[in-house]
Amino acid sequence: RMVHSLHFDEGQSWYKASQFAKALESFQNALGVGDERAIPKVALAAYQNGNFKLCVDHCQKYIQHADCKVILGVCYYSGSGVAENFEKSERLLKGAASEGHRLAKLNLSILFNAMEKYEEEYFWCNEAAIDGNVSAIARLKEMVSNGRGIPPYRYAEYIEILQEKASSNCSVSQFKLASYYHYGQFGLSVDHKEAIRWYEKSAQQNNVNAMNNLGTIYERSDQVPRDETLAAKYYTEAIKANPTFAPAAINLADLYMKGLGVNKDLSEALRLLQSVESLDPDAKAALARLYASGEEGFNDPAKVQEYQKAAADAGSIVALRDLAQGA
Numbered sequence: 001r002m003v004h005s006l007h008f009d010e011g012q013s014w015y016k017a018s019q020f021a022k023a024l025e026s027f028q029n030a031l032g033v034g035d036e037r038a039i040p041k042v043a044l045a046a047y048q049n050g051n052f053k054l055c056v057d058h059c060q061k062y063i064q065h066a067d068c069k070v071i072l073g074v075c076y077y078s079g080s081g082v083a084e085n086f087e088k089s090e091r092l093l094k095g096a097a098s099e100g101h102r103l104a105k106l107n108l109s110i111l112f113n114a115m116e117k118y119e120e121e122y123f124w125c126n127e128a129a130i131d132g133n134v135s136a137i138a139r140l141k142e143m144v145s146n147g148r149g150i151p152p153y154r155y156a157e158y159i160e161i162l163q164e165k166a167s168s169n170c171s172v173s174q175f176k177l178a179s180y181y182h183y184g185q186f187g188l189s190v191d192h193k194e195a196i197r198w199y200e201k202s203a204q205q206n207n208v209n210a211m212n213n214l215g216t217i218y219e220r221s222d223q224v225p226r227d228e229t230l231a232a233k234y235y236t237e238a239i240k241a242n243p244t245f246a247p248a249a250i251n252l253a254d255l256y257m258k259g260l261g262v263n264k265d266l267s268e269a270l271r272l273l274q275s276v277e278s279l280d281p282d283a284k285a286a287l288a289r290l291y292a293s294g295e296e297g298f299n300d301p302a303k304v305q306e307y308q309k310a311a312a313d314a315g316s317i318v319a320l321r322d323l324a325q326g327a
Contacts, residue, residue: 005035011045020049040067047071052081069096070104077111086115097124102131109139118149147176147186155187166198174202175210182213192223203234211238212248219251219261228261239272246280249273253286257293266296281314285322 011026024045030038039062046055052075059072069092075082076089089111096104109125112118122143128136144150147158159180165173178198184190196217202210215234218227232255238248249272255261256269269290277283288307291300311319 004037005030005033007033008035008038008041011038011041015041015045015048018048020045024049024051039065040071043068043071047075047080054081056081066096066099066101066104069093069099070101070107073104073111074107077107077114086111097127102128102133105131106133106136106139109136118143119151120149122149122151152187159186159188166201169201169205171202171205171207171210174198174205175207175213178202178210179213182217190223192217192221196224203237206241208238208242208245208248211235211241212245212251215248215251219255228255230261231255232261244276244279246276246283249276250280250283250286253290257290266290266293266298270298281311281316282318284308284311284314285316285319288319288322 007026007030011023011030014020014023014026024042027038027041027045031042043055043058043062044067046052046058056072056075059068059075062068063072073089073092073096074080076085076092078084090108093104093108093111097108105124105128109121109128112121112124122140125136125140125143129140144154144158145161147155147162150158159177162173162177162180166177175198178195180186180188181191181198182195196214199210199214199217203214211234215231215238217224217231218234219231220226232252235248235252235255238245239252252262253269253272256265256272258264270287273283273287273290277287284307288304288311291298291303291307293299308319308323312323
C-alpha cells in the first residue's frame, strides 16, 4: 500500500521556498514513515543544501531508483561528495536514460561537454530536446550557433549564422569563417581568397591569430601567389600586437633562417625563438634546427640534442618528427 504523508507535502513546500535544510528534514521524516515518493526528494534536498556526502550515501542505498542514478551521476561528474569520475557518471546516467529518465539525457549532454566529446554532447542534447526539455532546446540552439559537435546536415545552418555574425563585424566570427575557408571545414571548400578576405577583416581588429594565418597563406598557399615578404609583414604585425604570441615568432624566425621575404639573419631568428621558447615547445624544436644548421657558428650538437629532447618531452609534434627523421 502506497503511503502518502503530510511530511512529504511539507517538504515540497519548503523545497519550493528554497528552504533546503527544512525540506530535507521533512522528506527524511516522510521516508521514515514509508512514503517512497521521498526517495529522490531526500537526495535532491541534500544536494541543494550542500550535504553531498549524505546525498551520495542515500543515492547508493536507493540506486535502483532512476532518479537516484541521475543524481549520483551528477555527483560523479561534478565531484560533489565523491571523487570526480566521468566513467561512473556516464554509466549511471546511461542506465537512467535507458529507463526513460528524461533528465538523464540532458545531464549526459552536460557530462560529454565536460569530457570534450562534443558529438556525443550534441546527440544527448538533441535527444533531450526531442523530449521537449526547455533547457536542452536552448542548449541545442547554442551548440548549433557555435558549431559544437553538430552533424553534417546542420553545417549550412551554422555557416549561415556565422556569416551573419561575421558581417556584423564580429572578429571571432570573421576568424572562424576564414579558417573554415582556409582548411575546408563545415562543408566549405578550401578557398584561400575567401579566407584572406575574412582574415583581413579580423586582423584589422587586432586578431593576432588572423595575422599569423594570413602569413601562412601567403607563405605556403597553392591557391594564391606566394609572397614571403607579405607573409613576414603579417608575422611581424602579430608579434608587435602581442610579443608573446609564439606561432608568429616561430614562423618569422623560420623565414629569417631561410632568407625568404627577409634578409637571412640567424641572430634575429635566435632572438625571436628565445623570446618564446618557454611558451611553446615548437620554439625549442626550431632552436634545435637552428643549432643544427652549421651556419654562422650555429653548429652545436649538444644544444641540438638538448632542445630536441626538451621539445619532445613537452609534446612538440615537430620535435618528435625531427627525431624520427634523424634531424
